[in-house]
Amino acid sequence: MIKTLTKLMLISLFFTSCVAVKxxxxxxxxxxxxxxxxxxxxxxKSTFQSYREAAAGANGGKTGGGCGCN
Amino acid sequence: MAQADExxxxxxxxxxxxxxxxLSSYYTxxxxxxxxxxxxxxxxxxxxxxxxxVLIPLNDxxxxxxxxxxxxxxxxxxxxxxxxxxxxxxxxxxxxTGASGQDTWFGLSANYAHSSDDRNTxxxxxxxxxxEYDYTSFGFGGSITKLFNQKNTELQVKAxxxxxxxxxxxxxxxRESFSLDDYEFTGNANYAANYxxxxxxxxxxxxVGASLSQILSKSVQTVFMADFVMQDGLLSTPHQRVYFGxxxxxxxxxxxxxxxxxxxxxxxxxxxxxxxTNFYLNQTFVLRTYYRYYSDDWGINSHTFxxxxxxxxxxxxxxxxxxxxxxQTQADYFGEFNTLLSTQDFYTSDYDLATYDAHQYGLGFxxxxxxxxxxxxxxxxxxxxxxxxxxxxxTQNFSAHITSIGxxxxxx
Numbered sequence: 001m002i003k004t005l006t007k008l009m010l011i012s013l014f015f016t017s018c019v020a021v022k023x024x025x026x027x028x029x030x031x032x033x034x035x036x037x038x039x040x041x042x043x044x045k046s047t048f049q050s051y052r053e054a055a056a057g058a059n060g061g062k063t064g065g066g067c068g069c070n
Numbered sequence: 071m072a073q074a075d076e077x078x079x080x081x082x083x084x085x086x087x088x089x090x091x092x093l094s095s096y097y098t099x100x101x102x103x104x105x106x107x108x109x110x111x112x113x114x115x116x117x118x119x120x121x122x123x124v125l126i127p128l129n130d131x132x133x134x135x136x137x138x139x140x141x142x143x144x145x146x147x148x149x150x151x152x153x154x155x156x157x158x159x160x161x162x163x164x165x166x167t168g169a170s171g172q173d174t175w176f177g178l179s180a181n182y183a184h185s186s187d188d189r190n191t192x193x194x195x196x197x198x199x200x201x202e203y204d205y206t207s208f209g210f211g212g213s214i215t216k217l218f219n220q221k222n223t224e225l226q227v228k229a230x231x232x233x234x235x236x237x238x239x240x241x242x243x244x245r246e247s248f249s250l251d252d253y254e255f256t257g258n259a260n261y262a263a264n265y266x267x268x269x270x271x272x273x274x275x276x277x278v279g280a281s282l283s284q285i286l287s288k289s290v291q292t293v294f295m296a297d298f299v300m301q302d303g304l305l306s307t308p309h310q311r312v313y314f315g316x317x318x319x320x321x322x323x324x325x326x327x328x329x330x331x332x333x334x335x336x337x338x339x340x341x342x343x344x345x346x347t348n349f350y351l352n353q354t355f356v357l358r359t360y361y362r363y364y365s366d367d368w369g370i371n372s373h374t375f376x377x378x379x380x381x382x383x384x385x386x387x388x389x390x391x392x393x394x395x396x397x398q399t400q401a402d403y404f405g406e407f408n409t410l411l412s413t414q415d416f417y418t419s420d421y422d423l424a425t426y427d428a429h430q431y432g433l434g435f436x437x438x439x440x441x442x443x444x445x446x447x448x449x450x451x452x453x454x455x456x457x458x459x460x461x462x463x464x465t466q467n468f469s470a471h472i473t474s475i476g477x478x479x480x481x482x
Contacts, residue, residue, distance in 0.1 A: 020220040020222045028288055028350035034350055035348075036283055036346050036348060039390075039455070040093060041093065041095075041474040044093075044097070044472060045432075045472060045474075047119075048099075048461075048470065049396075051422070052099075052422055052461075052468075053372070053428070054364070054370045054398050055370070055372040055374060057279070057364070059295065060281070063299050063342070066200055068202075068234075
């Protein structure tokens with residue numbers, strides 16, 4: 001059930017993107033908090049998480065290597 | 071009227087002026103499953119990490135970013151690489167006074183990015199160096215980013231390699247200079263560690279990744295991310311002890327002598343798939359969501375979910391409440407304290423590789439001044455960020471606090 005709902009949600013999200021948003025319509029998307037990346041201070045949390053947790057990557061930051069961490 | 075025929079195309083600079091970010095964090099943690107002492111013992115650690123990040127526009131198209139970080143820490147568990155300092159009873163729950171209890175990590179990285187005239191292609195390259203007492207890392211990589219569909223869609227492909235090396239600091243009882251005869255001990259009088267030095271001390275990491283960003287509406291955008299990593303070399307941590315359940319303990323004071331250091335396979339393959347979707351709800355609220363699935367060939371699977379709700383208070387202030395949930399299954403080679411067997415090929419009692427759930431609660435605050443009224447020399451203060459996060463594992467007695475602050479300056 002959850003999988004089906006998730007698929008429907010993703011499909012509906014992509015249908016909304018059939019019409020490209022023009023540059024002058026991107027005022028909300030250009031808000032600094034809408035950036036599709038971690039915020040500056042998040043790098044410290046990512047660092048300690050890379051030591052304390054096994055998982056890494058798929059967050060725009062470190063993927064593995066560069067430290068004596070997991 | 072020749073002037074009327076001239077076409078003057080305006081090209082916006084990728085970065086208008088130089089930016090300087092001064093950041094710092096203070097991190098503390100405590101727990102009772104230290105890997106240095108085989109899964110039992112204090113995990114008390116504190117770390118302070120100032121950092122500077124400089125973004126330099128070299129011309130209209132090119133930006134150079136330089137990042138330098140120093141991380142100075144004290145660690146009670148690392149101090150017990152040698153618990154026999156004579157200052158107090160050797161005990162895994164008591165820090166020793168030896169040099170291994172503190173260290174300084176230094177990292178330096180640079181990234182160069184070039185944007186095409188139409189700003190639809192970005193090429194970048196990076197190099198990095200990091201060093202601490204027992205570990206050195208060199209890395210480099212690059213990426214290509216293509217924007218299309220009126221910049222509604224962005225595709226990035228990247229690759230990175232790291233060539234790292236350990237300078238192993240083995241627990242004191244495994245060193246040639248150690249003799250049991252020098253101590254009063256109890257338990258097994260025929261103590262013989264199952265130990266030999268690691269021959270290969272290099273660690274190489276190769277990663278490739280891709281991300282696809284898509285604007286879904288005037289207020290929603292999303293990015294799907296994937297990273298595939300292959301590592302080889304010394305993937306064990308050389309100063310982390312293990313205790314075997316099938317070998318009688320030898321104790322000096324309150325401290326068990328290790329039976330070996332952890333032994334993990336010399337290859338590891340990791341896959342991480344993530345999604346970040348941001349929703350501009352209204353002028354006050356933005357919703358930021360993140361999910362990641364992770365799997366590796368050591369048997370670890372994990373899920374990470376994070377939600378953040380920036381709340382704008384007037385023009386200049388934003389609050390950042392956040393919550394993050396993390397769960398993982400244990401590595402195939404993990405065993406709790408004193409449960410591993412000497413007949414196993416691979417073993418570790420590092421509780422970071424155990425099954426656990428973790429919750430992280432955060433609250434941040436940003437002051438934003440678009441006019442940069444406060445000046446230092448030729449730099450104006452654009453924003454100040456302060457943030458506190460509390461992290462706890464529900465299935466282990468482990469918790470951490472992290473406080474960070476950042477100042478963002480831009481050149482006049």
